[in-house]
Amino acid sequence: MKEQRATGSWRLFMTLIRETKPSKWKLGIAIALSVISTVVGLIVPLFTKNLVDSFSLTSIRPMQIAALVLTFSAQAVAGGLSIYLLNHVGQNVVANLRDRLWKKLLALTVPYYDNHRTGETISRMTNDTGVVKGLISEHVTSFFNGMISIIGSVSILLYLDWKMTLIMLLAVPLAILILVPIGRQMFAISKGLQDETAKFTGVLSQVLSEIRLVKTSNAEPLEYENGKSGITKLFQYGVREGKVQAMIAPLISFVLMALLVVIIGYGGMRVSSGILTAGELVAFILYLIQIIMPINQITTFFTQLQKAVGATERIITTLEAEEEDIERGLTLDNAHQPIVVDHVTFRYGGGEPVLKELDFTLQPGKVTAIVGPSGGGKTTLFSLLERFYTPQSGQIRVGGRKIEDYSLHSWRSQIGYVSQESPLIAGTIRDNICYGTDRLVTDEELKRAAAMAYADLFIEEFPEGYDTEVGERGIKLSGGQRQRIAIARALLRDPKILMLDEATSSLDSKSEIVVQEALKNLMKGRTTLVIAHRLSTVVDAEQILFIEKGQITGRGKHEELLQTHRLYREFATRQLQIKESVPPVPAPEASGGAWVN
Structure with missing residues (x-):
């Protein structure tokens, strides 16, 4: 043997x-x-x-x-x-x-x-x-x-x-x-x-x-x-x-x-x-x-x-490990269409389901906010939309077709993703804003994207300007600066679909105000899905999804959920600092546990 x-x-x-x-x-x-x-x-x-x-x-x-x-x-x-x-x-x-x-x-x-x-x-x-x-x-x-x-x-x-x-x-x-x-x-x-x-x-x-x-x-x-x-x-x-x-x-x-x-x-x-x-x-x-x-x-x-x-x-x-074929599939020419998440269930390996029968629609050009306790599956949903994973059941469709029908390159080129960590590569500010762009970016385009992200305010203060080295993982920049560079990168890509994963939750109040303004510029006219911990994002959203333990337990606008969903009301009063103005709502059966930030 x-x-x-x-x-x-x-x-x-x-x-x-x-x-x-x-x-x-x-x-x-x-x-x-x-x-x-x-x-x-x-x-x-x-x-x-x-x-x-x-x-x-x-x-x-x-x-x-x-x-x-x-x-x-x-x-x-x-x-x-x-x-x-x-x-x-x-x-x-x-x-x-x-x-x-x-x-x-x-x-x-x-x-x-x-x-x-x-x-x-x-x-x-x-x-x-x-x-x-x-x-x-x-x-x-x-x-x-x-x-x-x-x-x-x-x-x-x-x-x-x-x-x-x-x-x-x-x-x-x-x-x-x-x-x-x-x-x-x-x-x-x-x-x-x-x-x-x-x-x-x-x-x-x-x-x-x-x-x-x-x-x-x-x-x-x-x-x-x-x-x-x-x-x-x-x-x-x-x-x-x-x-x-x-x-x-x-x-x-x-x-x-x-x-x-x-x-x-x-x-x-x-x-x-x-x-x-x-x-x-x-x-x-x-x-x-x-x-x-x-x-x-x-x-x-x-x-x-x-x-x-x-x-x-x-x-x-x-x-011999499984790999992605980023070119196989159709080309998505028009991403300004409804994105339908149809009864999606997903688990990691052989574990318990992280998402269970998720069912909702993202309307083109509108903002959908996702709120809920930590560990509820919000970031996992983003990973499914990015096609890092494939759901065990259900499907995600755009324009009547499953997103798997489109090539990964075509699909991901339509998405702009800004995360809480705002990862940067070792290199210059210019390298980071232009990262992943498959065309020559002019100085005018670069500065326009930086200005819309309110990043030009601090970039121009550096002696080297856009050629300033950011250090490994952007360690030489503050959290707010890294976040604005990430937003400028997304603006330069001009995505039709935008995903924001708690993009301002770790910033101080001054940086948050600037980043929020940058995000408003970024979100204009784009289909936006945002994991929200901030009041401004939630109240302006056309649709709010409350996810607990992988399930949607509430959906609607801000005022509707304040009236009908106990845990959302708790989230709003504790996290968004809304004054008690409506009577408490009995807890639905699916709700359970205190809010965890």
Whole structure:
């Protein structure tokens, strides 16, 4: 069973390499030059044999010396070119593999990232492909040269003295008996090492990306222990790998040295009996050295191959994961149509439903506000509209068609999304406002979008203006500034559908006033769905949906819900600071629990 898995993994590795489409002509030339280099090297012992058998000062001729120099020069040039071409092929293979993997990572679905830590995914891209790169770029050359050298040397040795050659070949099954079980151990160690490396990278990525949280929580000792645990496990795997390598080298050296002693002893006897000449014995020993030296290189190659096979399994798992096809489907030309959410039910994995039989319509150009306790499924609804997930039942339609009928690119290009976190990328303010725009944005367009988002007020105060660096995740800007840049980005996209996820809930009162004005500019004429915690958004909405535990328990305008929905009234009085002006309403059966912000 283990052999089947190992063979299958090796085949997967070879398939993965073939799929990167390495240059066949470069590979062919490299192998041909390698053959030439090795064949030229095989001539040297024969030359030495003749030199020893007829050695005298008068027998050495200038032509022989010139031929020897030419032979060594040709071997060096051919070998150097072969190494360069094989290295080039290897680098190209890994570059294509990384390109394919990077394209795949961008196309993977959101559920994949829900179930895989970012650091582990990064490790597949860097560490695992690095192992494959090391094998191809550094060890394949030695393997090819070594195999050719061994085959050529054995062939000539069989011609010189087949009996001594057969004695020498008895070491082959002995070496196999040593290498096969050790190779299996190395495969298991390699898989464990790659997994632990991925986990450790995940810890580093998580901690360093949230270093401010770590420091404000005094969590340095905790995270040190988490990192120390990963370091210790990597150390243990490294020690195990070292033990295996420490076993391989001495055992192989012992076998080869014993073989050399036997050959010299047995060959000496044959020379003394006249069956073998002294020159032939010297040539035999030189060919034996040409076999011994590549064996260590080949052993290293197979050790690295086991590592690469282990890394390949993880890479292939990522490459085979479900991905999004953003171009497949119809083009949505007119998004200014009713969006119907028709009895939608959704759950994450095999858990309980987060949304249950949601049923409502978003009218074009109108504002719909969603309110309700935290954890009720409001943000999940946004994720369904963005098509990050697919509902288990029900459907969302626009213009009479399911949104799944339209291509993801076409659908998402109609949506502008402004979240509470207002994520920014490392780069300039200009980069962030123009992010994702597939056309050249003029300075006039950029400044107009910034002005409508009231972002120009602070941008122009910076010495670098729109070329100001915002830092990683926009850390150099305040929350209100980040929010206004996010609004400017949405304005530049000119979306027909707008989703606002608590876009002002974390701002101070001064910033909130400015951002609210920017949002008014953004919402004009657009179909807007907003998760609201603020009175101004709620009272101006044409429709309010109150969602509890994944269900709509109330719908209507602000004044209607104040009269008919107890929890909405509680929300309005506590969160929106409305004075008690109407009598309390009996709690409907679906309502339950206090309001949670």
